[in-house]
Amino acid sequence: MSSPFKVHTLNNGLQLEFFDQSNRYFGDYHRVKIVVRCQIALRPEWLAASPGPLDSDQLRAQLGDCVTFERSLEQMGVASAQLETVKNSLIDGFLKATAGYLGSEGFPGRFIFQQWQTRSQRPQRFRPFS
Numbered sequence: 001m002s003s004p005f006k007v008h009t010l011n012n013g014l015q016l017e018f019f020d021q022s023n024r025y026f027g028d029y030h031r032v033k034i035v036v037r038c039q040i041a042l043r044p045e046w047l048a049a050s051p052g053p054l055d056s057d058q059l060r061a062q063l064g065d066c067v068t069f070e071r072s073l074e075q076m077g078v079a080s081a082q083l084e085t086v087k088n089s090l091i092d093g094f095l096k097a098t099a100g101y102l103g104s105e106g107f108p109g110r111f112i113f114q115q116w117q118t119r120s121q122r123p124q125r126f127r128p129f130s
Helices: 046-047 054-061 080-102 108-119
Strands: 007-011 015-020 023-027 029-041 067-078
Touching: 007 046, 007 080, 015 023, 015 080, 029 108, 046 108, 054 080, 054 108, 067 080
Parallel strands: none
Antiparallel strands: 007 015, 015 029, 023 029, 029 067
16 A cells, blocks of 8 residues: 555554545546554553453464554545545544544553454364364
8 A cells, every 4th residue: 555645643642544545437436435544553551451361472473563453434426626525524524433432542452452352263264184
């Protein structure tokens, strides 16, 4: 992915990066697609605030050094003259709806815990015969 066209810093220090993946699909009409991404490092203070017990070494082995929060914002049928207005509207709406939650002190720990639970409960795709 290319570099973000906008970066927003939340109250807890996390940075939301906005990537434009819009494209023209017919005549003067565009599909506006903005990918919102946030890298959350496995910092000790966030692990201590998680809802369940987490072992730092186990987490790093399973998740790596950070986990990624990612959402996609889309709108179809946007005329060329309205592209910037729609992009700003999508970003403002997303921030208005989620900045309080994503910017809370407990969000990073909860998100890391949720990612760990999701990945540790996945069934193995290949099980060799023994």
